[in-house]
Amino acid sequence: MIGAGELAGGRGRRLLNPIYYTIVIVSSALLGCGQDYPQSTIDPASGDFGAAIHSLYQTVFWWTMLILAVVWGVLGWVLFRYRARPGGPEPKRIHGHLGLEIGWTVGAAIIVVLITIPTIHTVFQTQREAGEDALVVEVIGHQWWWEFRYPEQDVVTANELHLPVGRQVDLRLWSADVIHSFWVPRLGGKRDLNPLVRKPDGSLAINRLTFTVDEAGTFMGQCAEFCGPAHSLMGLRVIAAPEPEFEEWVERMKTPVEPDSGSLAARGREVFMGATCVACHAIAGTNARGRLGPDLTRLGARTTIGAGLLENTRENLAAWITAPAEFKPGVKMPGVAEEGGGFPPTGLSSEQVEAVAAYLASLGR
Amino acid sequence: MSAAAQDQESVVGGTGSTDEPASHPTWRFYVMIGLILTVITAAEVAVFYIPALRGVLVPILLVLSGAKFALVVMFYMHLRFDSPIFSGVFVAPLLLAVLVVVALIVLFHVLPHGMGTISGSG
Amino acid sequence: MEIAHHPPTATGLDNRKLGFWTFIGSETLFFGSLISTYMVYKGAAVTGPYPHEVLNIPVTSVSTFVLLTSSLAMVLALNAVQRGSRAGTLTWLLATAIGGLIFLGFQAYEFTTFVHEGLTIQTNVFGSAFYVLTGFHGAHVSVGVLWLLTLAALTAMGKIGREDSLKVEIAGLYWHFVDVVWIVIFTLIYLIP
Amino acid sequence: MADAIASERGPQRAHAEGHGAAALYTDPGGLWATIRGWITTVDHKRIGIMYASAALFFLLVGGLEALLIRVQLAVPENDFIGAETYNQLFTMHGTTMIFLVAMPLAVAFFNYIVPLQIGARDVAFPRLNALSFWVFLFGGLFLNSSWLFGAAPNTSWVGYANLTSVQYSPGLNVDFWVIGLSIVGISSLIGAINFITTIINLRAPGLTLMRMPLFTWMTFVTSWILATAIPVIAVALIFLAADRFFATNFFVPGAGGDPVLWQHLFWIFGHPEVYILILPSFGIISEVVPTFSRKPLFGYPIVVYAGILIGFIGWGVWSHHMFTTGLGPIADSFFVASTMIIAIPTGVKIFNWLATMWGGALRFTTAMLFAIGLVAIFTIGGLSGIMHASAPVDLQQHDSYFVVAHFHYTIVGGAVTGLFAGFYYWYPKVTGRLMSETLGKWHFWTFIVGFNLTFFPQHFVGLFGMPRRVFTYPAELGLGGWNMASTIGAFIFGVSTLIFVWNLIRSARRGTPAAANPWDAPTLEWSVPSPPPHYNFAEIPEVESRDPLWKGAAAGPDRAVATGGDEPHMPSPSAWPILTALGISLTWILLMARIWWVPLIGLAVTAVCVYSWAFQPAFRAES
Known part of the structure; x- marks a missing residue:
């Protein structure tokens, strides 16, 4: 079991991580520059789940390296020593040696057992029940974005998962359409989001994932189960912050933002509320209560739009609203001139688009 | 028709020979098996309607139908008298099939997937 | 289909019979998968009708009996052909095929109901799951009936x-296999609640 | 070196020339007679050649798809091809390489080599053998015809439900996939039953099971896996087809269907499928390594039992493909344990090959180089396999490029490398000429460089967090360099494959003529002339040991070739296999009409063909 204390100071530990160290040195030598890998699985600096997996990975890694060294060593020796030489003796035609064969069978079996025991230990450790005071977040996969619901806080958001540092989280995962998979490599392994299926007792089966983040920061992740045309563009970010900051974020999410009257944003708000936007999108504190698309509450505060696709700027918002399919193939959101997801084109003028973009950008304050 | 098959013919189809009585059952024998099969089927249906046996219904039915299965395969399909190779090429896959059925029942009903649940209305 | 001038086989067994037993072995996995699916989905139906509302045990018991009896007719046909009795062979082959047809009739009745x-x-x-499983079994019975009628002709x-x-x-062998598959289906699908 | 071997056996050359490839593989009466001869052939050797040719054609198609994939991924945020085309490419690449290349290439060897190795004149059911091939070919062509409609399958080779449902995949793409695979599956099933019967029943006198060549043994095990695993995927495909064409609910969550069932059924087939791909190559190199070490296989019984054990345990490990599905810790642990167990027999085989070479006199022919390449490269794939057999570790590696690297190391580094060894090894038997060793060495070394440059970096790409099946990746992941290396490697690999194909074509005409046994190999196929006469053996040999030709006890060429009118009577050609194959394919394809009775037309065609077939005698009096 890995305690929280051992997990502190991720950066420092990375230097003590021989596999990471070796690969980065090799890759730097080959590629000519130092390189940072924000989605690395062998640099899980920031949580108990990732650390447990990584420690197991190291055990397995070194066993396999040992086997590889033996096999390649013997192979190399054999190829060198026993190559045919002119005039060499005819090989002795031996058919086997029971002792040797039993030897390497037992040897292989012992290594396998030595890998299996810690594996099964970690299987149970990483799938243990979350504690009573864990933060519950419902993670719902959609083609091709993430919905995050905080039932205890009564907050809904999309594509950026805010978590408190140091508090256990209890993710409850399922899908609204096809199978997706939640994966934030630096926080730990992935878990599928399956469509809801009735169990024999009448309840609906969901998946769970429990871990604690130990370091503040932004962690990149993305869908890891092929889910259709825009599977590659279903990114997510986990934003971990100290508990007080997280509480502040929750409060902000529950406080409606009113654009200044007469501003472009105010006009945008009018356009938004009168257009098909509200059929799919919700903004807390307004009449927009659609549930088919991402919740846009405090959209302006997000770092990206379109599930990690574009930087969150007013220009990008306008471009996205105008023609989302140009950025994301198969997207279910209609554009100004294209239908999408069964909805007709929005037919907004470019001024209206600008106004809506201004309104959405203003939701960050 | 290969020579081998003809050889077989003389063993399986020969009449009047008594040295290997099991290898060519008479029609009476077949009828008897048929009667047993019918009786077992009747027993299965009867068991189904007896309320007192509800608790042990499943094991009883499995045993009875297993018996029927074995009777047909051993006697009507002649595995009992034929080359063990035929039994081999049938029984080995049959065991795999049973494994698949049992494994899937366990994986869906005993250890159902999904590490948690939400209420049915959700 | 074996090579006529090939020397006796390594095992002394006929190629066709061996190949056919292998095929039957393979078929156990086919029906095994179909039956597993039915079992997996037991109780999973979200809306009715549910199995206990429609499955008719008495009627199916009769059709099961018919199919079992046709298996008896089948071995008697084999017995007759091995004895060289043409009339007996023809009679029992036709009896088997008629048994199969009656079974199919019951299935048609069941499906319509x-x-x-x-x-x-x-x-x-x-x-x-029900229609695909029993439908594939019925398709096997149909092929068997055609085969038997061809042999009868x-x-x-x-x-x-x-x-x-x-x-x-x-x-x-084919006919009896189709019969044993039904033995399993009858128990697992009809009788076990 | 090979030339020297060939000329050493001067006395046998006369026979080789007397039965030149040209005489064996053309029919008197010109081009049309030859074409008719091939499409109606029931000769296992011609069918083997057709399997290999078709599979090599699909290899070029699948390879081209791979190169397009690599171009798209060469740099981050590339827009060379769009998401939709990319998704079709990677789906078809996987489906093609597994079902239309690796499997049929192995079957090509089963066809050509197994009857010769066991001293038989043909397989047990020559016409069914032809049917297998034509069904495979039609299925493969149908699958690829989807490109013409711009509707190639696009939901990956595992086709996970419920993405494949009509609701989420309304186009024809998945229709092509489910129908194409169903047709190809029928072919594999028929072939498997044929080879099981052949190997049990047609062995020459004295060739007991424990004297059978390893390649025949692995063909036997593989055929068993096929005969038992194909029905499971068939059922899964039937469910998917029923969902798509008849609106059933097998994988519709809202109606109580469970997409996870698809995963189970798919992998119950899919994991044994891995052994279907690898075991034939294990068999091939278990022939090649002893021959070129001039030593019998070390621990023959253990290698045989290990093969059987792999085939059997392979049935109990499927859910290790589903560690992220959420099966719970008990099921996960079970599948961890069973998967770990299967590593043991695999490791044992590796050590037995090493021990075979130990103390030998190794001749580094191209065939031997590829066999050694298998031992070296497959080991990496096996070891990365152990990594993700460890379920928690797999939670990081699953569906990442690490897995892509892993299975290319096993399937290309293992299965395909073994098949290459088989080509160089048995080519002289098939054509009467050796493949060029010079081109062979070029092929081998470009393969080693290209393959490893392509796939080794993908381990890192995966460990650094790139999921598979993505058409693009953000530059900030820092993976551009590794991906570029991979792409360069892929092109080297492509060139290497072209060298191989060129070697195959060129050596057929210009290769050094080969004697009956150019490698001084121990097994029966080398006792007959190269190429063998159409009846294989004039007199069926008697076998007294595992290495009949090394013991000098088996038939020499004088017994292998019939003189005058003494030729054994062989089964006659028939057009019914190809016509029946058309009927079977048509039945499936007509499902796309989505009218319930239309496929019955195909069924009727099939029925007519089957009846005509059944009443056509297998042997006809020679006219």
Whole structure:
């Protein structure tokens, strides 16, 4: 079991991580520059789940390296020593040696057992029940974005998962359409989001994932189960912050933002509320209560739009609203001139688009 | 028709020979098996309607139908008298099939997937 | 289909019979998968009709009995052809085929009744799993009936003699296999609640 | 070196020339007679050649798809091809390489080599053998015809439900996939039953099971896996087809269907499928390594039992493909344990090959180089396999490029490398000429460089967090360099494959003529002339040991070739296999009409063909 204390100071530990160290040195030598890998699985600096997996990975890694060294060593020796030489003796035609064969069978079996025991230990450790005071977040996969619901806080958001540092989280995962998979490599392994299926007792089966983040920061992740045309563009970010900051974020999410009257944003708000936007999108504190698309509450505060696709700027918002399919193939959101997801084109003028973009950008304050 | 098959013919189809009585059952024998099969089927249906046996219904039915299965395969399909190779090429896959059925029942009903649940209305 | 001038096989067994037993072995996995699916989906149907509302045990018991009896007729046909009795072969082959046809008649009756009661292949997972499983079994029975009728016709034309008993034997293996599959289906699908 | 071997056996050359490839593989009466001869052939050797040719054609198609994939991924945020085309490419690449290349290439060897190795004149059911091939070919062509409609399958080779449902994949793409695979599956099933019967029943006198060549043994095990695993995927495909064409609910969550069932059924087939791909190559190199070490296989019984054990345990490990599905810790642990167990027999085989070479006199022919390449490269794939057999570790590696690297190391580094060894090894038997060793060495070394440059970096790409099946990746992941290396490697690999194909074509005409046994190999196929006469053996040999030709006990060429009118009577050609194959394919394809009775037309065609077939005698009096 890995305690929280051992997990502190991720950066420092990375230097003590021989596999990471070796690969980065090799890759730097080959590629000519130092390189940072924000989605690395062998640099899980920031949580108990990732650390447990990584420690197991190291055990397995070194066993396999040992086997590889033996096999390649013997192979190399054999190829060198026993190559045919002119005039060499005819090989002795031996058919086997029971002792040797039993030897390497037992040897292989012992290594396998030595890998299996810690594996099964970690299987149970990483799938243990979350504690009573864990933060519950419902993670719902959609083609091709993430919905995050905080039932205890009564907050809904999309594509950026805010978590408190140091508090256990209890993710409850399922899908609204096809199978997706939640994966934030630096926080730990992935878990599928399956469509809801009735169990024999009448309840609906969901998946769970429990871990604690130990370091503040932004962690990149993305869908890891092929889910259709825009599977590659279903990114997510986990934003971990100290508990007080997280509480502040929750409060902000529950406080409606009113654009200044007469501003472009105010006009945008009018356009938004009168257009098909509200059929799919919700903004807390307004009449927009659609549930088919991402919740846009405090959209302006997000770092990206379109599930990690574009930087969150007013220009990008306008471009996205105008023609989302140009950025994301198969997207279910209609554009100004294209239908999408069964909805007709929005037919907004470019001024209206600008106004809506201004309104959405203003939701960050 | 290969020579081998003809050889077989003389063993399986020969009449009047008594040295290997099991290898060519008479029609009476077949009828008897048929009667047993019918009786077992009747027993299965009867068991189904007896309320007192509800608790042990499943094991009883499995045993009875297993018996029927074995009777047909051993006697009507002649595995009992034929080359063990035929039994081999049938029984080995049959065991795999049973494994698949049992494994899937366990994986869906005993250890159902999904590490948690939400209420049915959700 | 074996090579006529090939020397006796390594095992002394006929290629066709061995190949056919292998095929039957393979078929156990086919029906095993279909049956597993039915079992997996037991109780998963979200809307009715549910199995206990439509499955008719008495009627199916009768059709099961008919199919079992046809298996008896099948071994008697084999017995007859091995004895060289053309009349006996023809009679029992036809009896087997008629048994199969009656069974198919029961299945047609069952399917129509279910559809009237609102259970189609599209209604729920029970309907899907039930019709696909029993439908594939029924398709096997149909192929068997055609096969038996072909053999009967050949027998009537005098083209099946004692030396051809293997042809009847292999058709018989198929028929009995279809029968044992039904034994399993009847128990697992109809009788076990 | 090979030339020297060939000329050493001067006395046998006369026979080789007397039965030149040209005489064996053309029919008197010109081009049309030859074409008719091939499409109606029931000769296992011609069918083997057709399997290999078709599979090599699909290899070029699948390879081209791979190169397009690599171009798209060469740099981050590339827009060379769009998401939709990319998704079709990677789906078809996987489906093609597994079902239309690796499997049929192995079957090509089963066809050509197994009857010769066991001293038989043909397989047990020559016409069914032809049917297998034509069904495979039609299925493969149908699958690829989807490109013409711009509707190639696009939901990956595992086709996970419920993405494949009509609701989420309304186009024809998945229709092509489910129908194409169903047709190809029928072919594999028929072939498997044929080879099981052949190997049990047609062995020459004295060739007991424990004297059978390893390649024949692995063909036997593989055929068993096929005969038992194909029905499971068939059922899964039937469910998917029923969902799509008849609106059933097998994988519709809202109606109680469970997409996870698809995963189970798919992998119950899919994991044994891995052994279907690898075991034939294990068999091939278990022939090649002893021959070129001039030593019998070390621990023959253990290698045989290990093969059987792999085939059997392979049935109990499927859910290790589903560690992220959420099966719970008990099921996960079970599948961890069973998967770990299967590593043991695999490791044992590796050590037995090493021990075979130990103390030998190794001749580094191209065939031997590829066999050594298998031992070296497959080991990496096996070891990365152990990594993700460890379920928690797999939670990071699953569906990442690490897995892509892993299975290319096993399937290309293992299965395909073994098949290459088989080509160089048995080519002289098939054509009467050796493949060029010079081109062979070029092929081998470009393969080693290209393959490893392509796939080794993908381990890192995966460990650094790139999921598979993505058409693009953000530059900030820092993976551009590794991906570029991979792409360069892929092109080297492509060139290497072209060298191989060129070697195959060129050596057929210009290769050094080969004697009956150019490698001084121990097994029966080398006792007959190269190429063998159409009846294989004039007199069926008697076998007294595992290495009949090394013991000098088996038939020499004088017994292998019939003189005058003494030729054994072989089964006659028939057009019914190809016509029946058309009927079977048509039945499936007509499902796309989505009208319930239309496929019955195909069924009727099939029925007519089957009846005509059944009443056509296998042997006809020679005219």
